Amino acid sequence: MSTYTSSQGIKKVLFIPYALKDRDSYAATAQKKFNEMGYELESIHNASTPSSAAAKAEAIFVGGGNTFRLLKSLYDEEVIDIIRDRILKNGVPYIGSSAGTNVATATINTTNDMPIVYPPSFAALGLVPFNINPHYLDPDTSSTHMGETREVRIQQYHEEETCRTVLGLREGCMLRVEGSRATLLGCTNARLFIKGQQPVEYRTDADLSFLLQ
Numbered sequence: 001m002s003t004y005t006s007s008q009g010i011k012k013v014l015f016i017p018y019a020l021k022d023r024d025s026y027a028a029t030a031q032k033k034f035n036e037m038g039y040e041l042e043s044i045h046n047a048s049t050p051s052s053a054a055a056k057a058e059a060i061f062v063g064g065g066n067t068f069r070l071l072k073s074l075y076d077e078e079v080i081d082i083i084r085d086r087i088l089k090n091g092v093p094y095i096g097s098s099a100g101t102n103v104a105t106a107t108i109n110t111t112n113d114m115p116i117v118y119p120p121s122f123a124a125l126g127l128v129p130f131n132i133n134p135h136y137l138d139p140d141t142s143s144t145h146m147g148e149t150r151e152v153r154i155q156q157y158h159e160e161e162t163c164r165t166v167l168g169l170r171e172g173c174m175l176r177v178e179g180s181r182a183t184l185l186g187c188t189n190a191r192l193f194i195k196g197q198q199p200v201e202y203r204t205d206a207d208l209s210f211l212l213q
Contacts, residue, residue, distance in 0.1 A: 008058075008093070010039075010058045010059045010093065011038070011039060011040055011058075012039065012040040012041070012042060012058050012059070013034055013039050013040070013041050013042070013057075013058070013059045013060070013061050014042055014043075014044055014053055014054065014057035014058070014059065014060050014061070015027055015030050015031075015034075015041050015042065015043045015044065015061050015062075015063065016043075016044050016060065016061070016062040016063065016070075016074075016100070017030070017043055017044070017045055017063055017065075018044075018045070018062075018065075018069065018070045018073035018074060018077075019062075019063055019064055019065025019066055019067065019069055019070035019098075019099040019100070020063070020065040020066075020069075021069075023043065023045040024045075026063060026065075027041075027043035027045065027046070030043070030061070030063060031043070034061075044077075044079070050077040050078075050079055051077070051078055051079055051082055054079045054082040054083050054086065055082050055086065057083075057086055057092055058092065059092060059093040059094075059095070060083060060086070060087070060092060060093070060094050060095070061094075061095045061096075061097075061100070062094070062095070062096045062097070062099070062100030062103060062104070063097055063098075063099070063100055064097045064098025064099045064100055064101075064134075065098070065099050066099060066113050066114070066116055066117075067099040067102045067103065067108050067111040067113045068108070068111070068113060068114075068115045068116055068117050068118070068119060069116060069117050070099045070100070070102075070103055071102075071103050071108055071119040071122075071124060072117045072118065072119035072120075074103065074119075074125075075119055075120050075121070080125065083125060084125050084126065084127070087125075087127055088127065094127060098134050098135065099111070099113065099134075101132050101134045101169070102124065102132065102134065103124040103125055104124065104125050104127045104128065104132075105124055105125075105126070105127070105128055105130060105131045105132050105164075106123070106124065106126050106128070106129055106130060106131055106164050107122045107123055107124055107131060107164065108122050108124050109122055109131060109157055109163070109164075110131040110132065110133045110153075110154060110157055110164075110166050111133075111134075112133070112134070112135060112150075127177070128177060128182070128211065128212060129164070129211075129212065129213075130164050130165040130166065130167060130211050131164045131165065131166045131167070132166070132167050132168075132169055132175070133150065133154060133166055133167070133168045133169065134169050135169070135170075135171060136150055136168030136169055136170045136190070136191060137149075137150050137170075138150075138151075138170075139151065150168065151168075151191075151193075151199065154166050154168070154193045155193070158193065158195040158196075163195055165192070165193065165194050165195070165211065166192075166193040167190055167191075167192055167193075167208070167211065168190060168191040168192070168193065168199075169190050170188040170189065170190065170191075171188065172186050172187045172188040173185065173186030173187065173188045173189070173190055173204065174186050175190075175208065177212070180209060180212055181207070181209045181212075182207070182208040182209045182211055182212055183205065183206070183207060183208065183209075184202055184203070184204055184205065184206045184208055185204060185205070186204055187204065188204070189201050189202060189203050189204070190202050190206075190208075192208075192211075
């Protein structure tokens with residue numbers, strides 16, 4: 001994280017714990033970790049006005065949990081547009097983990113989560129023009145599981161008329177986006193799904209900037 005924040009002199013991070021029900025406990029856990037890294041952490045759920053906290057954020061970290069709960073809360077608290085503007089117009093760093101990654105993309109259609117609540121729309125922050133499937137899993141040929149594989153589910157999504165390219169991020173990798181450049185980082189490959197094409201594997205340090213066009 002220091003890679004993204006040190007050059008800008010950022011010392012305070014706004015944490016968004018909306019993906020879990022117990023926000024106090026989640027924020028306390030995050031605060032401990034961020035303090036150990038030398039950052040002050042403010043949780044948006046403790047702010048008297050969440051929209052004001054988002055508008056003043058120096059950096060934003062959105063934690064994982066249930067993507068539907070997270071997106072609904074972002075809409076309910078009316079911070080979707082504010083967060084998007086802070087990042088795209090003001091250059092505020094955004095870090096998303098799991099569900100926090102899902103809401104950074106165009107839509108949450110390719111989340112792995114159950115729809116335990118219903119956001120007013122599946123449209124997310126739209127920081128990138130494609131979708132991501134976090135925790136992407138390859139088929140296990142020794143498994144007795146009879147349900148669809150992750151790849152089959154993404155292919156089913158691509159059967160719909162309005163769909164996006166999907167980047168499957170396995171455990172151990174992440175996507176770094178800076179301006180017009182997107183780079184795959186980590187220790188595992190990613191799998192890219194484009195409608196009507198065969199999936200393609202990309203290795204660590206691959207330039208995926210073409211996905212931003």
